[in-house]
Amino acid sequence: MKNDIPYKTYLTEDELPTAWYNLRADMKQKPAPLLNPGTGRALTAEELTPIFCEELVRQELDDETAFFPIPAEIRDFYKMYRPSPLVRAYCLEKILDTPAKIYYKFEGNNTSGSHKLNSAIAQAYYAKAQGLRGVTTETGAGQWGTALSMACAYLGLDCRVFMVKVSFEQKPFRREVMRTYGASVTPSPSTETEVGRRILAEHPGTGGSLGCAISEAVEAAAKNPGYRYVLGSVLNQVLLHQSVIGLEAKAAFDKLGVKPDLIIGCAGGGSNLGGLIAPFMGEKLRGEADYRFLAVEPASCPSFTRGVFAYDFCDTGMICPLAKMYTLGSSFIPSPNHAGGLRFHGMSPVLSQLYHDGLMEARAVKQTEVFEAAELFARCEGILPAPESSHAIRAAIDEANLCRETGEETTILFGLTGTGYFDLTAYQQFNDGRMSDRIPSDEDLAKSIAALPRVPEC
Amino acid sequence: MKNDIPYKTYLTEDELPTAWYNLRADMKQKPAPLLNPGTGRALTAEELTPIFCEELVRQELDDETAFFPIPAEIRDFYKMYRPSPLVRAYCLEKILDTPAKIYYKFEGNNTSGSHKLNSAIAQAYYAKAQGLRGVTTETGAGQWGTALSMACAYLGLDCRVFMVKVSFEQKPFRREVMRTYGASVTPSPSTETEVGRRILAEHPGTGGSLGCAISEAVEAAAKNPGYRYVLGSVLNQVLLHQSVIGLEAKAAFDKLGVKPDLIIGCAGGGSNLGGLIAPFMGEKLRGEADYRFLAVEPASCPSFTRGVFAYDFCDTGMICPLAKMYTLGSSFIPSPNHAGGLRFHGMSPVLSQLYHDGLMEARAVKQTEVFEAAELFARCEGILPAPESSHAIRAAIDEANLCRETGEETTILFGLTGTGYFDLTAYQQFNDGRMSDRIPSDEDLAKSIAALPRVPEC
Numbered sequence: 001m002k003n004d005i006p007y008k009t010y011l012t013e014d015e016l017p018t019a020w021y022n023l024r025a026d027m028k029q030k031p032a033p034l035l036n037p038g039t040g041r042a043l044t045a046e047e048l049t050p051i052f053c054e055e056l057v058r059q060e061l062d063d064e065t066a067f068f069p070i071p072a073e074i075r076d077f078y079k080m081y082r083p084s085p086l087v088r089a090y091c092l093e094k095i096l097d098t099p100a101k102i103y104y105k106f107e108g109n110n111t112s113g114s115h116k117l118n119s120a121i122a123q124a125y126y127a128k129a130q131g132l133r134g135v136t137t138e139t140g141a142g143q144w145g146t147a148l149s150m151a152c153a154y155l156g157l158d159c160r161v162f163m164v165k166v167s168f169e170q171k172p173f174r175r176e177v178m179r180t181y182g183a184s185v186t187p188s189p190s191t192e193t194e195v196g197r198r199i200l201a202e203h204p205g206t207g208g209s210l211g212c213a214i215s216e217a218v219e220a221a222a223k224n225p226g227y228r229y230v231l232g233s234v235l236n237q238v239l240l241h242q243s244v245i246g247l248e249a250k251a252a253f254d255k256l257g258v259k260p261d262l263i264i265g266c267a268g269g270g271s272n273l274g275g276l277i278a279p280f281m282g283e284k285l286r287g288e289a290d291y292r293f294l295a296v297e298p299a300s301c302p303s304f305t306r307g308v309f310a311y312d313f314c315d316t317g318m319i320c321p322l323a324k325m326y327t328l329g330s331s332f333i334p335s336p337n338h339a340g341g342l343r344f345h346g347m348s349p350v351l352s353q354l355y356h357d358g359l360m361e362a363r364a365v366k367q368t369e370v371f372e373a374a375e376l377f378a379r380c381e382g383i384l385p386a387p388e389s390s391h392a393i394r395a396a397i398d399e400a401n402l403c404r405e406t407g408e409e410t411t412i413l414f415g416l417t418g419t420g421y422f423d424l425t426a427y428q429q430f431n432d433g434r435m436s437d438r439i440p441s442d443e444d445l446a447k448s449i450a451a452l453p454r455v456p457e458c
Numbered sequence: 459m460k461n462d463i464p465y466k467t468y469l470t471e472d473e474l475p476t477a478w479y480n481l482r483a484d485m486k487q488k489p490a491p492l493l494n495p496g497t498g499r500a501l502t503a504e505e506l507t508p509i510f511c512e513e514l515v516r517q518e519l520d521d522e523t524a525f526f527p528i529p530a531e532i533r534d535f536y537k538m539y540r541p542s543p544l545v546r547a548y549c550l551e552k553i554l555d556t557p558a559k560i561y562y563k564f565e566g567n568n569t570s571g572s573h574k575l576n577s578a579i580a581q582a583y584y585a586k587a588q589g590l591r592g593v594t595t596e597t598g599a600g601q602w603g604t605a606l607s608m609a610c611a612y613l614g615l616d617c618r619v620f621m622v623k624v625s626f627e628q629k630p631f632r633r634e635v636m637r638t639y640g641a642s643v644t645p646s647p648s649t650e651t652e653v654g655r656r657i658l659a660e661h662p663g664t665g666g667s668l669g670c671a672i673s674e675a676v677e678a679a680a681k682n683p684g685y686r687y688v689l690g691s692v693l694n695q696v697l698l699h700q701s702v703i704g705l706e707a708k709a710a711f712d713k714l715g716v717k718p719d720l721i722i723g724c725a726g727g728g729s730n731l732g733g734l735i736a737p738f739m740g741e742k743l744r745g746e747a748d749y750r751f752l753a754v755e756p757a758s759c760p761s762f763t764r765g766v767f768a769y770d771f772c773d774t775g776m777i778c779p780l781a782k783m784y785t786l787g788s789s790f791i792p793s794p795n796h797a798g799g800l801r802f803h804g805m806s807p808v809l810s811q812l813y814h815d816g817l818m819e820a821r822a823v824k825q826t827e828v829f830e831a832a833e834l835f836a837r838c839e840g841i842l843p844a845p846e847s848s849h850a851i852r853a854a855i856d857e858a859n860l861c862r863e864t865g866e867e868t869t870i871l872f873g874l875t876g877t878g879y880f881d882l883t884a885y886q887q888f889n890d891g892r893m894s895d896r897i898p899s900d901e902d903l904a905k906s907i908a909a910l911p912r913v914p915e916c
Contacts, residue, residue: 006471007537013464079465080549080840091538092802105603109567111842154549154836173631177842179889180833199510355814375638382538384569384635417568421879424631431637 009252011083012053017247023278025066026285031349032324040455059237073389077121081110086252091380092222100403104251104416105361112147114418119241120147121442125232134158139215144173144232149183160216162216166207188213195317209333215317233269242275250279260413266391267295270348275413296391299439300338303347304362311455326350327450335438339426340367341388365394366437386418460791467710469541471704475705478698481736484743489807492781498913513584517695535579541911544710549838563707564876570605572876577699578605591684592616596671600632602690607641620646620674624665645843646671665845667791673775691727700714700733708737709753718871725753728806734873735852751818754849757897758796761805762820769913784808794898797884798825799846823852830886846878
């Protein structure tokens with residue numbers, strides 16, 4: 001087969017983005033500010049700096065600056081695993097017999113196995129630059145914790161990871177990768193923090209949740225001199241760093257002379273989706289081009305499609321700031337049979353605002369269908385995808401199948417955020433026919449949503 | 459840091475090799491032919507075709523043709539994960555404070571996690587082209603089995619893998635990847651074959667060995683119509699396919715205007731080493747250029763450095779052809795505490811001949827030192843290496859440290875054959891300080907070597 005478009009398009013290292021793009025600068029309706037849960041007032045930089053690094057606070061609060069230069073040291077680190085390829089999915093197109101042109105931006109070619117490294121190195125760099133000793137964080141499936149431990153090992157920073165207990169036990173290998181990179185890994189909830197002890201007392205035997213691990217990591221940062229807390233998703237700063245995904249994708253499309261029509265990303269806290277769509281959404285907001293954007297989330301944790309747009313805590317322990325976002329309530333925990341990741345109860349405030357303003361669509365998909373898509377993709381494209389990424393694959397396949405019906409030659413871009421090498425327990429469930437779908441009932445959601453904090457609307 | 463040489467050099471898809479290079483064509487002293495163990499005579503194509511695919515037999519026996527065109531379908535498959543990057547290890551150089559320039563050819567960016575896919579797709583392709591139903595094979599650590607299951611899934615071939623029982627039990631995730639790609643995976647020795655039943659009767663409770671799994675896979679191919687046996691290492695055909703690694707590396711170096719001085723590869727059966735060095739060794743054999751070549755093997759399975767150059771069986775069940783190679787004896791099994799892969803008792807006849815003729819050096823390294831090198835590499839280069847690959851890393855670091863003493867600016871190339879994402883049990887042993895070195899005694903080796911078959915020298 002002779003193709004004008006190569007299978008993989010790599011930018012050269014000279015073509016790597018030199019600045020991150022801050023989508024908020026082009027949003028007419030800005031995302032709502034973080035609130036102090038005690039006062040109900042917008043958080044100031046002074047209130048945030050005990051928890052977050054100074055430069056990251058500046059990035060978090062800046063809704064106006066469009067471009068933040070990427071420091072040379074971070075660019076050097078990026079060069080170890082970036083630019084990531086923009087791949088034309090010829091084999092998938094052939095199997096689907098679709099007129100659609102399918103592309104994916106593959107972020108899994110690094111040991112963390114995902115795009116998380118893009119923000120981990122940035123956050124670790126600013127911690128180091130501020131003269132800190134180390135950082136604390138939480139991790140669920142382990143992608144973010146692995147990424148952060150890699151970044152910290154590279155820079156010589158201490159790294160303390162609170163890992164959701166059920167993942168800690170089910171994923172000993174993730175834990176071992178983090179240990180190889182020198183991180184300390186504590187199952188959460190733990191007895192090491194006040195909030196952990198409180199949660200353990202209230203819910204003995206709990207397997208933990210992301211929201212709970214966040215509470216512990218924040219407390220550990222606040223109480224240990226020389227430490228700050230870092231987070232792998234949801235926050236504005238994370239979307240800023242992840243814009244490198246979209247900037248590279250756009251530059252590669254421009255080189256090819258191709259314009260995508262539909263951009264699809266999986267959505268948990270929004271780090272990949274926000275980064276992937278950033279420059280394209282910027283064009284749409286500025287009226288320079290039009291694209292369809294589609295967020296895909298698990299039916300078992302459907303914050304966009306069944307949540308409410310309201311202020312809520314980012315954590316279970318309710319010690320974090322309040323963010324205005326699509327949320328299922330901070331007490332929501334997906335069914336234990338959910339194996340597909342993307343289990344955070346809320347959603348990035350930036351993406352929430354865009355969705356609320358009708359600039360983006362969202363869709364929830366069931367996990368058995370997600371793993372069917374993953375298997376099909378693995379067999380023809382040669383990459384075993386992360387369950388998270390496979391939500392986007394599912395939607396891309398469904399859209400490509402629609403094109404077969406309509407004959408439309410839609411150009412689809414989806415984010416393949418990572419690989420599934422540490423998710424084989426989930427694949428085994430699927431291979432054994434033991435995987436099922438469990439979707440929260442209206443009553444369950446009503447209960448967790450009713451527990452939302454009452455705060456004045458800004 | 460501004461560098462003339464990029465971190466990663468990718469060829470374009472147009473620059474991908476269009477033919478494999480057959481090193482044997484340039485060898486004055488050809489590798490000795492495979493012998494029929496019954497007659498002691500060189501095996502003919504007719505005798506090999508019941509076991510191997512016809513085209514692969516042709517490739518196996520052809521010592522004269524220098525280039526074999528790569529079929530378009532295989533090139534298309536290669537484009538899904540190739541060209542692989544030639545990486546300049548700037549961060550490793552900096553940490554080592556060495557004047558050496560270190561490069562590695564990274565073959566781990568595909569789901570099989572190693573270079574094995576290069577030959578798996580070729581062997582599966584010829585099986586398909588011959589109209590076969592499927593293929594059988596053995597796998598130890600699982601890289602080869604995974605690669606073959608991926609290739610077979612892509613082509614719609616049945617894939618039956620005999621997996622060394624101890625690996626089958628220790629690496630359930632490797633098994634699950636193969637199942638996701640539709641392969642059947644049987645722990646070996648099994649009751650499915652005569653040779654498996656015989657070995658089980660003689661050694662009840664054995665954890666199996668590669669040599670034993672080979673015996674079972676060969677028998678399964680011979681007894682099932684429409685099946686042939688395929689192998690991931692040792693054979694001439696495998697080295698031929700793997701030459702794509704060296705051809706790409708050489709083309710990338712030529713683009714950069716750089717010539718390596720020292721080329722280092724890990725050596726188990728020789729598939730990566732043979733492929734990596736092929737075009738460089740060809741230049742040396744033709745007197746066009748000179749290079750140092752260094753094979754690195756585990757001290758616990760030291761076929762080059764402590765074996766003998768003699769005819770031996772490739773398998774434990776002694777049903778395979780005899781190959782003249784450096785061998786520890788087909789009854790040799792490395793200590794159970796050996797976690798670093800590369801556990802085959804013999805070595806590729808091509809590489810054995812080159813080593814015997816003084817064209818290549820060899821060195822054995824201890825596994826604790828190998829994992830120390832792996833950890834250092836992971837932390838500064840951002841890739842968790844396979845234990846196998848880490849043998850080459852160890853030697854590259856040792857050579858770079860020597861350069862620090864001597865001040866020599868040696869340009870080193872080593873083969874980073876794959877990633878260690880399925881080897882975390884071994885990393886855990888290392889992280890816990892439970893890893894030890896166990897090196898075979900002279901008495902043990904004398905015993906397994908004394909059991910070599912007696913055959914007339916050709």
